[in-house]
Amino acid sequence: MAATPLEALLDLDSLLTAEDLELRTMVRQFGEQRLRPHIAEWFEKGEVPVRDLAQEIGKLGLLGMHLKGYGCSGSTATAYGLVCQELEAVDSGLRSLVSVQGSLAMFAIHHWGSEEQREQWLPGMAAGDLIGCFGLTEPDYGSNPGGMRTTARRDGSDWVLNGSKMWITNASIADVAIVWARSKEGVIGFAVPTSTPGFTAREMTHKMSLRASVTSEFTLDDVRLPEDARLPGAQGLKGPLACLSEARFGIVFGAVGAARDCLETTLAYVGTREVFDKPLSAYQLTQAKIADMAVELGKAQLLALHLGRLKDTDRIKPEQVSVGKLNNVREAIKIARQCRTLLGANGITLEYPVIRHANNLESVLTYEGTSEVHQLVIAEALTGVSAFR
Known part of the structure; x- marks a missing residue:
């Protein structure tokens, strides 16, 4: 696919590799043919088929594409950036789907999780069969995550989580939530299956922005987790x-x-x-x-x-x-x-x-x-x- 006049103005394509250009063309065509015909309707209705899209995007190898192993292709950061660029050229909500899945939820497990957690979650997330979300922001603590009120306390060999998170992409449809909580040891993270008793989520509506994206809040009411749900590599903010x-x-x-x-x-x-x-x-x-x-x-x-x-x-x-x-x-x-x-x-x-x-x-x-x-x-x-x- 030829460069657009805006790209040709500074000959930006000369800064990209042949592989970069091929990937950009593929994602741009996917955006034009599969996404753009529907995006205005998804935005207007505030509804988007996230699970269907995640599986389609997963088949293209774009979920967690900059990570290595576990079904991820291990691409360059520049290639991943170009994918984000082409998806957001259609809609920011679609780019958000890929970046929350890959750069927040999957990255947290890949970088801070145990080998067992990586094997449990990452292949399904890379394929788009499993959806992840990232729970850091709270109703009163956005720019200051260090003030979070969500807590994790030990109870025998288990952990018990209590608190709430807000403005969380895909939480109401997710299979796993990366949850950050305050404990005696400091801020720690968990991979929380959303089917765990005490985990409830609801979609946030009446948005005038990112309407083609699922935004949710969730609460943790005595959510009991085994030690192996904790992300062992994460300590502190x-x-x-x-x-x-x-x-x-x-x-x-x-x-x-x-x-x-x-x-x-x-x-x-x-x-x-x-x-x-x-x-x-x-x-x-x-x-x-x-x-x-x-x-x-x-x-x-x-x-x-x-x-x-x-x-x-x-x-x-x-x-x-x-x-x-x-x-x-x-x-x-x-x-x-x-x-x-x-x-x-x-x-x-x-x-x-x-x-x-x-x-x-x-x-x-x-x-x-x-x-x-x-x-x-x-x-x-x-x-x-x-x-x-």
Whole structure:
């Protein structure tokens, strides 16, 4: 598949390998043929066939694709980023399905779990037969996970969990929940089968963003687990924060996909929409807006690719991921809003993807670290002084 005019502007494809381009083409075609025809309806109804999609995406080898073994292909970080980009070009909720499954739930088990846990869960999750969720955020503790109230206490050889988690993707349909809780030993993690007595989840409705994604809250009421449900490698907030860094990396690329789709849609629209007897694209104000957006999009793509290469060589740092997340989501939402103005009244309908992307990016802007949190991470790396407290 040939590069789009936006990709050709800076010859971005020259920075990708043949394998990268082949994978991008495959996922882009899957998005155009399987996902895009239905996405407006899924968004409008607030319903998405997650289990069916997970199995289809699993057959493509995209779930946990950057992990090694247990049914995972062990791809490069850059390749994984490109997949996130193509999925979010269709909808942020679809990228979220892949990143929550692979970079949060599967990564937690792969990185912090026991060999038995990896064998139990990862092959089914890679295939899309099992759905995972990641329970860190609580009703009163989003940006400050260290204040979590969910507790884990020992009772003989078992653990007993109590608490609640909120804004959890796929919790109400998940087979396994990665749950982080406070204990005498500090923050620890568990792989909790959602069929365990005392685990209840409900879908959160009335959303105006990420409507093509299942968002849930769940409660733990004396959930009793054996010792082998604990993730033995995770101790302290380092465990969940490492998982979040993995997922944030996917957002760095994903936001570029959403912005690109908005701008490509707008380029097509202004070329055919006539205003005062000539195409909207023929006006200097329109061209200035398009040029500025294309420049910011190209810079965001270059930043994403640079971070991908750093990650592929094990040199990436959390503050660098914060730079990517802060910049690329911030610029993507600006592009979506600007594109909306160029589409006029058509910009608010689901016949075009722009308002849907703009609404979704409002969530992407704040989840997995608000812009303010990432500003503080970056500034701490530069000044050596933490301003979180």
